[in-house]
Amino acid sequence: MIQLKNVVAEYTTKRGRMKAVDGVDLVIPDGVIVGIAGESGCGKSTLMKVLYGDLGFPLSLASGSVDYGFTNDKGQPVTDANVQREWFRHVSIIPQSSMSSLNPVIRIREQFVDFPATSKDKKATLAKVREFVQRIGLPPESIDAYPHQLSGGMRQRIMVALATFLEPEVILADEPTTALDVVVQKEILLLLLELQEKMRNTIIFVSHDMGVHYQLTHQMLIMYAGKAVEHGPTEEIFRAPLHPYTLLLTSALPTIGDDRARQGLPGSPPSLWDPPKGCRFAPRCPLATEKCRTEEPPLVEVRPGHSSACHHIDRIPQLQADLAKAPSLDDLDEARLLAQVQENLRREHEIDATADAAPPSEVDRPEIPSEVADTVAPAGGER
Amino acid sequence: MTTVLKAEGLRKTYKLGSFTSRVTINALDDINLDIVSDDPVIVSLVGESGSGKTTLAKTILRLVEPTAGKAWVHDQVVTGSGGMGRLDFMRMVQPIFQNPFDAFSRYRTVDTYLHETAARIAGLNGAKGRDAVDEALSSVGLDYADVVGKYPNQFSGGELQRASIARALIPHPQLIVADEPVSMIDASRRMIVINLFKALKEQYRTSFLYITHDLATAYYISDYIAVMSKGRIVEFGAARDVLSTPRHDYTKLLLSSIPTLTHKWDRTPALASTGA
Numbered sequence: 083m084i085q086l087k088n089v090v091a092e093y094t095t096k097r098g099r100m101k102a103v104d105g106v107d108l109v110i111p112d113g114v115i116v117g118i119a120g121e122s123g124c125g126k127s128t129l130m131k132v133l134y135g136d137l138g139f140p141l142s143l144a145s146g147s148v149d150y151g152f153t154n155d156k157g158q159p160v161t162d163a164n165v166q167r168e169w170f171r172h173v174s175i176i177p178q179s180s181m182s183s184l185n186p187v188i189r190i191r192e193q194f195v196d197f198p199a200t201s202k203d204k205k206a207t208l209a210k211v212r213e214f215v216q217r218i219g220l221p222p223e224s225i226d227a228y229p230h231q232l233s234g235g236m237r238q239r240i241m242v243a244l245a246t247f248l249e250p251e252v253i254l255a256d257e258p259t260t261a262l263d264v265v266v267q268k269e270i271l272l273l274l275l276e277l278q279e280k281m282r283n284t285i286i287f288v289s290h291d292m293g294v295h296y297q298l299t300h301q302m303l304i305m306y307a308g309k310a311v312e313h314g315p316t317e318e319i320f321r322a323p324l325h326p327y328t329l330l331l332t333s334a335l336p337t338i339g340d341d342r343a344r345q346g347l348p349g350s351p352p353s354l355w356d357p358p359k360g361c362r363f364a365p366r367c368p369l370a371t372e373k374c375r376t377e378e379p380p381l382v383e384v385r386p387g388h389s390s391a392c393h394h395i396d397r398i399p400q401l402q403a404d405l406a407k408a409p410s411l412d413d414l415d416e417a418r419l420l421a422q423v424q425e426n427l428r429r430e431h432e433i434d435a436t437a438d439a440a441p442p443s444e445v446d447r448p449e450i451p452s453e454v455a456d457t458v459a460p461a462g463g464e465r
Numbered sequence: 466m467t468t469v470l471k472a473e474g475l476r477k478t479y480k481l482g483s484f485t486s487r488v489t490i491n492a493l494d495d496i497n498l499d500i501v502s503d504d505p506v507i508v509s510l511v512g513e514s515g516s517g518k519t520t521l522a523k524t525i526l527r528l529v530e531p532t533a534g535k536a537w538v539h540d541q542v543v544t545g546s547g548g549m550g551r552l553d554f555m556r557m558v559q560p561i562f563q564n565p566f567d568a569f570s571r572y573r574t575v576d577t578y579l580h581e582t583a584a585r586i587a588g589l590n591g592a593k594g595r596d597a598v599d600e601a602l603s604s605v606g607l608d609y610a611d612v613v614g615k616y617p618n619q620f621s622g623g624e625l626q627r628a629s630i631a632r633a634l635i636p637h638p639q640l641i642v643a644d645e646p647v648s649m650i651d652a653s654r655r656m657i658v659i660n661l662f663k664a665l666k667e668q669y670r671t672s673f674l675y676i677t678h679d680l681a682t683a684y685y686i687s688d689y690i691a692v693m694s695k696g697r698i699v700e701f702g703a704a705r706d707v708l709s710t711p712r713h714d715y716t717k718l719l720l721s722s723i724p725t726l727t728h729k730w731d732r733t734p735a736l737a738s739t740g741a
């Protein structure tokens with residue numbers, strides 16, 4: 083069981099400190115797949131870094147703790163302080179970009195031998211690696227290749243092999259299939275699912291794709307602007323969500339075979355430099371009232387194992403029913419469609435104007451603190 | 466009836482390697498398309514990476530010279546022998562690219578692009594040019610006052626993508642080629658831009674060639690869809706028909722691989738049964 087207690091993760095920048103993860107409490111039982119979802123900049127990747135213990139300037143754990151629920155070789159409990167020593171043996175990661183994670187100048191078999199826990203007998207280890215790689219559907223010779231000689235899908239299989247070879251208790255996967263085509267994505271995800279069923283590890287899975295979460299995860303954590311807004315069983319998250327953000331997020335995208343007009347969710351999340359006082363979702367929320375703007379809703383358990391941070395949980399079924407009644411796109415005449423588009427654009431403009439001059443970029447980029455971003459970005463005009 | 470978009474025997478071959486080990490890659494392998502309609506249409510081009518969809522878009526945009534074949538837009542030859550003049554072409558076909566931050570130079574303000582497009586392509590100078598820019602910006606929900614004098618990094622990704630849509634609209638083109646226009650935008654806000662395309666199609670009477678790997682949004686907005694694989698169009702037809710009753714095996718494979726919210730994937734064992 084992994085326990086996160088009031089985790090606050092900060093980036094230190096020239097402009098000051100920014101809380102990318104702001105007080106997340108979470109209990110993850112053993113052997114489940116937990117998905118973390120939210121828009122770019124919501125803190126999901128930062129939370130992943132905290133879980134992996136990959137903390138270093140400019141990221142730091144300002145307060146809170148992570149307890150992994152197992153002990154290391156010396157019999158001490160593994161926490162955020164000593165998790166780095168357990169990498170690969172007990173906690174492993176499947177990163178998004180396999181190309182930038184594998185060493186390009188050594189063969190893949192050398193990278194397997196590099197493991198801290200691999201026994202001294204190199205030959206025996208390599209024989210095991212070959213067998214393992216074959217089981218996950220790669221030719222055993224593929225470990226004799228250099229990373230650039232393999233296709234993206236094969237490399238990502240190698241990443242899965244590296245992460246699961248030592249049968250760790252916890253596997254962290256940060257958008258592992260985002261760079262891949264759908265056909266290969268399905269293969270990799272089903273492979274991961276099958277390995278998990280065999281090894282019974284805990285997988286924490288970050289993705290922006292709600293469809294992937296639905297296919298893979300048992301539980302989900304929805305994050306918004308650094309806060310956990312909803313946590314519950316995946317099936318319930320999709321069928322009977324308890325937070326308007328979750329509902330709008332899942333109904334924002336079209337499905338094949340469903341002709342209903344979709345509206346999307348106008349506006350950007352608030353700036354983390356100056357988050358709003360009350361509920362952080364209030365500026366974009368169709369249910370928001372005065373209370374939402376002044377008082378922050380706590381994350382409370384509403385149904386067994388399903389918690390939400392919202393003042394108006396009772397009004398969500400109504401919103402869900404209204405969304406389900408949206409007219410078919412073919413029934414919308416030109417004038418109504420135009421009016422709706424203009425209304426959405428106007429709302430987007432309005433929300434962004436109040437959200438601070440520097441909204442977190444909605445472009446899917448890694449979350450980099452502005453100090454780093456500034457050195458990468460060219461000398462443009464001043465904001 | 467107007468031929469909105471037509472391609473005949475379009476080929477593009479890339480040659481790699483040296484004298485001794487020559488490899489040829491057929492990025493486009495005999496592409497034939499014929500879309501006839503009186504009303505503007507949205508045509509989606511879907512396929513995996515490496516299927517040739519971007520090469521086809523670039524060929525229609527004249528960024529890539531085809532090895533053989535011809536393409537027409539609105540009954541006029543745009544690429545291949547007998548093609549129209551450069552300026553006429555740019556008035557007729559305009560692009561929108563995937564990453565707006567790459568589309569605009571970091572060292573120039575965004576409004577200079579808009580004014581230049583008005584002056585050089587649409588031939589509108591001074592007050593007329595300003596009006597055209599104004600009109601295009603307001604149809605994508607941006608104010609001239611909010612755009613003028615700003616550099617690309619001062620916009621959010623969605624705003625900048627909308628500015629690049631506005632730029633493409635200024636000459637009132639017959640066809641806009643949009644290559645993965647929403648893949649950089651957060652899923653929650655993607656539909657705002659997708660709906661905008663649908664509205665602009667009616668408002669400007671412009672057809673769109675929408676290139677994407679996302680079959681769900683293609684289903685949502687397009688009138689026609691072409692599924693590409695290995696440089697060929699393997700299936701073409703009305704979008705709703707193709708995606709609800711696919712005929713080609715490749716289309717079926719693509720559809721069955723989408724992670725949907727309605728039903729879970731069929732599980733066929735991926736692990737080889739040898740070993741524990």
